[in-house]
Amino acid sequence: MARFKPYSYDQLKLVPVSFERQILPGTFEATLSRLIDEEIDLSVFEARYRNDEVGAPAYDPAILLKVILYAYARGVTSSREIARLCRENVLFMALSADSAPHFTTIADFIATLDREIVAVFRDVLLVCDELGLIGREMFAVDGVKLPSNASKEWSGTRGDFEKKIAKMERAVEHLVRRHRDADAAGDEEPLRVARGKQIETLQAALEKVRGFLQRHADKVGPSGRVKKSNLTDNDSAKMKTSKGVIQGYDGVAVVDGQHQIVVHAQAFGEAQEHALLVPMLEGTRATFRELGLAEDVLAGAVVAADAGFHTDANVQYLDETHVDGYLADTLFRKRDPRFVTAERHKPEPVDDPARLFRPEDFRFDPKSLTCICPAGKRLYRSGQHNRPDGYRAVIFKGAKRDCGACPLRARCLTHPERTLIRQVTLFLGRSPGKPETCSARMKRKIDTDHGRYQYSRRLAVAEPVFANICSSRRLRRFSLRGHRKINTQWLLYCLVHNIGKLQRYGTSEGRSA
Known part of the structure; x- marks a missing residue:
């Protein structure tokens, strides 16, 4: 019969642990520890303490920053979980020098970090610039919409x-x-x-x-319409995403094209990104100016953003500030000859009886200026007008005798019980002699081979950053409430991303990190 060595769990073993030896060179924790100990100016934290003569000694901000940033790098945002790791995980013990801060201390530090985190973020940017990780040649702007600690059921006017x-x-x-x-x-x-x-x-x-x-x-939006407030977090917004409607924030970042360093980041409680481009670019300018790196870092640089940021006002802003910008519009892909055959790769559309007929469902002949509806009836031309942006439009209306008895009324009219006829507006192109608008120039610019190339770089610059933060670093949702705290949490995650870049590229760029 086989014999095995005996074992017993009912025993104790004392294991000597050297905290210095736990932090191995070349690891994220080693890069983080060296940055905080040698590069970051922690004097900005002095103002929050009033215990020079009375009161208990406080936990060193360096210790708290290390354990919080390392926890965020591992996808842990709960202050109770961070405190538990400081008691049970050897690496957290090493980073905190076995000081084991209480979870209330960690939670309060994060909640009140909104002023100091900006200075810490900029100190890390300075290190990135010294190591040559910021190219200043191309910047991509993008955002990710994430749910927060708020209930969308408690949203409304x-x-x-x-x-x-x-x-x-x-x-x-x-x-x-x-x-x-x-x-x-x-x-x-x-x-x-x-x-x-x-x-x-x-x-x-x-x-x-x-x-x-x-x-x-009531909150009022830029258009003057009332926006929905939220009872649990009134700074958040109800947003449509590919995964449904959420109550949360939009984390936006400006990413440098050389090594994907986040140079500016902010969180916004806005459902649409239209109004976010200008503050992000102005914030980027201010960051580089205050660090003494560039008076206008966007001068001579390429700026690219997706269709979510495209508005006439944003295009005009880029034009007036002389920024070489590339803002895609919603029809950019349809005009791209490389995507002409894209439709054949999509599944056949299912005939949805609930879907209303769109303008493209009507057969329009621009030469004879005639229009045939899905029921085969000819619409009469009601008029033609020029839009403020210089485009000509033709209006067609159905006859009452045709629309009144049409079996497709339910699919053609939003309110068939009270609407008599269907009206369709179709576009003929630009009016001759009209001056070209900023948006038209942007479309012409981005439709060139050079424009498509510059815009395509955005995908490789910005998207991996959000994949790293949301997937690798596991930021699935914001765990706090209020814009100030959410902005802090977003900056902490962007800081973790930049420190990861320093870990990877710091040594090879000429200086050990």
């Missing part, structure tokens, strides 16, 4: 919240009546207690909504 209040008041009245009837009937104690808790919960929610309405007015 003032009118929506007033309806919620009325609904909850009716529910409370109904429960109170049932509670009284149950008392009179002598119902069992557990049922009465459960109803009482329901009433207390609804009343607390009522007070919460009422208090919110007293403190906040």
